[in-house]
Amino acid sequence: xxxxxxxxxxxxxxxxxxxxxxxxxxxxxxxxxxxxxxxxxxxxxxxxxxxxxxxxxxxxxxxxxxxxxxxxxxxxxxxxxxxxxxxxxxxxxxxxxxxxxxxxxxxxxxxxxxxxxxxxxxxxxxxxxxxxxxxxxxxxxxxxxxxxxxxxxxxxxxxxxxxxxxxxxxxxxxxxxxxxxxxxxxxxxxxxxxxxxxxxxxxxxxxxxxxxxxxxxxxxxxxxxxxxxxxxxxxxxxxxxxxxxxxxxxxxxxxxxxxxxxxx
Amino acid sequence: xxxxxxxxxxxxxxxxxxxxxxxxxxxxxxxxxxxxxxxxxxxxxxxxxxxxxxxxxxxxxxxxxxxxxxxxxxxxxxxxxxxxxxxxxxxxxxxxxxxxxxxxxxxxxxxxxxxxxxxxxxxxxxxxxxxxxxxxxxxxxxxxxxxxxxxxxxxxxxxxxxxxxxxxxxxxxxxxxxxxxxxxxxxxxxxxxxxxxxxxxxxxxxxxxxxxxxxxxxxxxxxxxxxxxxxxxxxxxxxxxxxxxxxxxxxxxxxxxxxxxxxxxxxxxxxxxxxxxxxxxxxxxxx
Amino acid sequence: xxxxxxxxxxxxxxxxxxxxxxxxxxxxxxxxxxxxxxxxxxxxxxxxxxxxxxxxxxxxxxxxxxxxxxxxxxxxxxxxxxxxxxxxxxxxxxxxxxxxxxxxxxxxxxxxxxxxxxxxxxxxxxxxxxxxxxxxxxxxxxxxxxxxxxxxxxxxxxxxxxxxxxxxxxxxxxxxxxxxxxxxxxxxxxxxxxxxxxxxxxxxxxxxxxxxxxxxxxxxxxxxxxxxxxxxxxxxxxxxxxxxxxxxxxxxxxxxxxxxxxxxxxxxxxxxxxxxxxxxxxxxxxxxxxxxxxxxxxxxxxxxxxxxxxxxxxxxxxxxxxxxxxxxxxxxxxxxxxxxxxxxxxxxxxxxxxxxxxxxxxxxxx
Numbered sequence: 001x002x003x004x005x006x007x008x009x010x011x012x013x014x015x016x017x018x019x020x021x022x023x024x025x026x027x028x029x030x031x032x033x034x035x036x037x038x039x040x041x042x043x044x045x046x047x048x049x050x051x052x053x054x055x056x057x058x059x060x061x062x063x064x065x066x067x068x069x070x071x072x073x074x075x076x077x078x079x080x081x082x083x084x085x086x087x088x089x090x091x092x093x094x095x096x097x098x099x100x101x102x103x104x105x106x107x108x109x110x111x112x113x114x115x116x117x118x119x120x121x122x123x124x125x126x127x128x129x130x131x132x133x134x135x136x137x138x139x140x141x142x143x144x145x146x147x148x149x150x151x152x153x154x155x156x157x158x159x160x161x162x163x164x165x166x167x168x169x170x171x172x173x174x175x176x177x178x179x180x181x182x183x184x185x186x187x188x189x190x191x192x193x194x195x196x197x198x199x200x201x202x203x204x205x206x207x208x209x210x211x212x213x214x215x216x217x218x219x220x221x222x223x224x225x226x227x228x229x230x231x232x233x234x235x236x237x238x239x240x241x242x243x244x245x246x247x248x249x250x251x252x253x254x255x256x257x258x259x260x261x262x263x264x
Numbered sequence: 265x266x267x268x269x270x271x272x273x274x275x276x277x278x279x280x281x282x283x284x285x286x287x288x289x290x291x292x293x294x295x296x297x298x299x300x301x302x303x304x305x306x307x308x309x310x311x312x313x314x315x316x317x318x319x320x321x322x323x324x325x326x327x328x329x330x331x332x333x334x335x336x337x338x339x340x341x342x343x344x345x346x347x348x349x350x351x352x353x354x355x356x357x358x359x360x361x362x363x364x365x366x367x368x369x370x371x372x373x374x375x376x377x378x379x380x381x382x383x384x385x386x387x388x389x390x391x392x393x394x395x396x397x398x399x400x401x402x403x404x405x406x407x408x409x410x411x412x413x414x415x416x417x418x419x420x421x422x423x424x425x426x427x428x429x430x431x432x433x434x435x436x437x438x439x440x441x442x443x444x445x446x447x448x449x450x451x452x453x454x455x456x457x458x459x460x461x462x463x464x465x466x467x468x469x470x471x472x473x474x475x476x477x478x479x480x481x482x483x484x485x486x487x488x489x490x491x492x493x494x495x496x497x498x499x500x501x502x503x504x505x506x507x508x509x510x511x512x513x514x515x516x517x518x519x520x521x522x523x524x525x526x527x528x529x530x531x532x533x534x535x536x537x538x539x540x541x542x543x544x545x546x547x548x549x550x551x
Numbered sequence: 552x553x554x555x556x557x558x559x560x561x562x563x564x565x566x567x568x569x570x571x572x573x574x575x576x577x578x579x580x581x582x583x584x585x586x587x588x589x590x591x592x593x594x595x596x597x598x599x600x601x602x603x604x605x606x607x608x609x610x611x612x613x614x615x616x617x618x619x620x621x622x623x624x625x626x627x628x629x630x631x632x633x634x635x636x637x638x639x640x641x642x643x644x645x646x647x648x649x650x651x652x653x654x655x656x657x658x659x660x661x662x663x664x665x666x667x668x669x670x671x672x673x674x675x676x677x678x679x680x681x682x683x684x685x686x687x688x689x690x691x692x693x694x695x696x697x698x699x700x701x702x703x704x705x706x707x708x709x710x711x712x713x714x715x716x717x718x719x720x721x722x723x724x725x726x727x728x729x730x731x732x733x734x735x736x737x738x739x740x741x742x743x744x745x746x747x748x749x750x751x752x753x754x755x756x757x758x759x760x761x762x763x764x765x766x767x768x769x770x771x772x773x774x775x776x777x778x779x780x781x782x783x784x785x786x787x788x789x790x791x792x793x794x795x796x797x798x799x800x801x802x803x804x805x806x807x808x809x810x811x812x813x814x815x816x817x818x819x820x821x822x823x824x825x826x827x828x829x830x831x832x833x834x835x836x837x838x839x840x841x842x843x844x845x846x847x848x849x850x851x852x853x854x855x856x857x858x859x860x861x862x863x864x865x866x867x868x869x870x871x872x873x874x875x876x877x878x879x880x881x882x883x884x885x886x887x888x889x890x891x892x893x894x895x896x897x898x899x900x901x902x903x904x905x906x907x908x909x910x911x912x913x914x915x916x917x
Binding site: 020022040082087104106112118221248 | 273283287293294356361362374375379382383390392394403480505512532
């Protein structure tokens with residue numbers, strides 16, 4: 001080893017890159033407390049009034065309720081579908097398995113605008129008016145790949161002889177699932193529920209096309225972005241959403257790690 | 265049915281069927297109807313179901329459509345390149361130069377657990393004429409007049425999307441770097457390679473699959489991105505998705521919108537396939 | 552051990568596609584015996600065990616346990632319990648709940664359940680560890696929990712799939728003796744799958760040796776060692792020198808043979824051989840050969856050669872002796888009596904053998 005200390009270029013670069021990554025995420029909360037209507041330096045002063053005003057807006061609260069409904073139903077639907085599919089992929093060998101695995105990942109790579117426009121056309125054609133139902137159908141579609149991959153990793157290290165052992169000890173198939181499989185993959189399920197909820201909660205383009213006159217929160221925010229006077233409120237709302245997403249997903253990550261730890 | 269469910273294969277098919285049917289149906293049915301619409305025409309709210317190539321000839325002959333398609337693909341290409349080029353050193357750093365891999369991976373993914381719409385919106389505020397960047401630079405005296413090239417152009421779109429897609433580039437490349445057997449690198453050194461040669465002849469070729477994966481994950485959805493060009497693109501930065509949205513919205517011409525969607529999809533497909541062929545070919549050339 | 556058969560397997564066959572995993576398996580196991588299925592990996596022994604447990608279906612034949620046909624009885628209703636190779640300790644349950652897992656289905660009172668769990672844990676010397684977490688167990692403890700969890704069900708047959716392969720050597724040897732003692736105390740039939748010949752021999756009443764899906768020989772350990780049925784089995788169990796021989800005469804239970812190198816010898820006919828003839832193969836165990844710098848006294852045949860290699864094993868020394876006219880070196884194992892290695896490579900030596908040490912392995916081509 002030479003005694004010359006090398007400049008850690010990569011570390012410097014990585015730090016700069018992190019700043020780039022966090023810049024937009026931290027700016028929204030920063031300016032949401034700014035006592036001024038223009039988002040620019042210098043910062044004028046600290047205020048909470050933009051947050052306080054949020055509670056008075058009825059359309060916002062409606063949109064919030066819509067988003068919560070859509071997110072919850074989507075999370076349940078996508079996680080159930082993903083749970084069974086992931087179990088099939090990890091546990092069984094069957095014709096068409098790889099095809100099916102590829103198919104459920106497809107929603108990740110189809111451009112959002114195409115999913116949105118084609119679903120709109122489909123739903124109208126079969127007489128389904130744009131509503132929260134159509135948004136839920138669309139969100140379940142885009143959230144499914146997340147549910148499947150989380151559940152797959154939860155099942156991946158799951159020792160198959162655990163189920164055989166339960167069955168060998170006299171449990172039924174259903175009892176084995178309830179007493180052994182479910183408790184062991186439970187953290188994975190929680191993680192999947194939280195992630196798919198967040199995917200739906202944050203999704204904009206599909207909801208924009210499919211929500212009709214029942215806007216979700218992102219659609220509501222989109223409608224507010226155009227009005228400079230509403231900017232501080234939008235910032236406050238955006239900061240709240242940003243924080244709740246990050247917190248939810250940190251919890252999901254905690255459960256995901258717990259699930260892989262307990263099975264290995 | 266009972267006997268089918270007893271077999272391993274039967275159980276697998278039965279369990280995975282709901283998910284694959286759901287996705288299959290929601291891919292096939294909308295696409296089928298989209299194809300049908302592209303051969304129909306619309307006057308106000310009435311759909312005329314007689315077969316016609318009119319939408320396609322209109323789209324192909326309209327210089328705006330051609331221009332937007334080419335621009336979308338060019339911007340998506342630039343975004344893909346910028347994202348991967350910026351992300352590779354980070355992936356390399358996490359894989360080889362730090363002990364705190366889990367922490368760094370977490371740090372890098374956290375910003376992306378927030379709404380995409382809000383992040384784009386935030387960039388709009390950062391890059392604006394009276395925005396964060398300009399006001400900050402002016403207040404510390406670097407510039408006197410606000411910079412105008414920051415917002416409402418292709419640069420803003422590429423920057424915003426390179427930010428938006430960062431983890432999709434970092435993670436696949438990190439995985440392919442992490443998988444490299446460390447003794448391969450030692451073997452290369454042992455056989456006389458210096459650090460640069462070792463990187464070019466061993467590390468880089470072994471990460472080609474990861475690079476291709478991240479390129480596709482980024483390129484395909486970017487061509488059809490709507491939010492970023494709408495918020496930070498201005499008129500210079502508009503992309504094909506914005507035109508499609510107009511057809512389904514203000515212009516109320518669904519058949520033309522369907523045609524444009526299909527054309528965008530086909531173009532993406534062709535470019536993606538060409539890219540994969542080219543990249544795998546190039547990957548083999550480096551020895 | 553009684554004379555009653557607890558398991559009867561007749562004509563069972565299992566194919567995976569065109570691969571025959573188990574072919575025409577016929578086997579009767581007695582109540583209370585410790586039986587091992589021994590063979591190299593992929594020989595079908597685990598498949599056979601899983602068929603008994605009910606985890607593996609089969610195309611042909613039948614399996615009876617306690618006289619009852621098992622065909623339509625699923626694994627959770629069979630009077631068998633299994634110790635899995637990975638032990639399959641439920642990670643979300645503590646030791647007590649793991650052991651009590653199957654008791655829940657028996658409709659016992661809480662008190663009875665607790666008693667049976669603690670009794671089972673005492674049995675495997677883990678008494679009082681009910682509330683220990685699964686993740687806090689050592690490898691040996693996991694093995695004991697798996698054993699207790701299966702035994703607490705009081706099965707007619709306990710099935711063990713490579714139960715000791717995950718343990719290190721020292722622990723494995725202790726557990727071999729301990730499991731043998733436990734089995735004798737409980738009088739339950741144990742069926743163990745293993746690829747380790749020593750493990751099979753130290754623990755079992757009888758051993759079945761499997762190769763490529765076929766059960767080649769079922770015998771007591773000492774018989775298996777003394778009278779293997781062919782070259783394959785002889786080579787798998789212990790070391791063996793193989794020599795070609797020609798039969799020159801037959802007299803009741805004995806054969807007069809002319810053995811390559813050693814010359815004329817008289818050997819016991821081996822009732823286990825699958826086919827006999829005039830050109831036969833004989834085997835001599837390395838530890839049953841005498842070696843010396845001079846010709847040793849009192850042997851039935853002799854051979855001269857040169858030491859080519861010496862391998863020191865601690866408890867014994869193996870000499871490899873090259874002899875004129877023989878393709879393979881003869882291996883001689885000498886117990887390490889006095890901490891000395893008596894011969895060096897290149898030394899000329901005499902080998903001596905007695906008639907009783909030569910094993911008839913049947914016709915050469917089989």
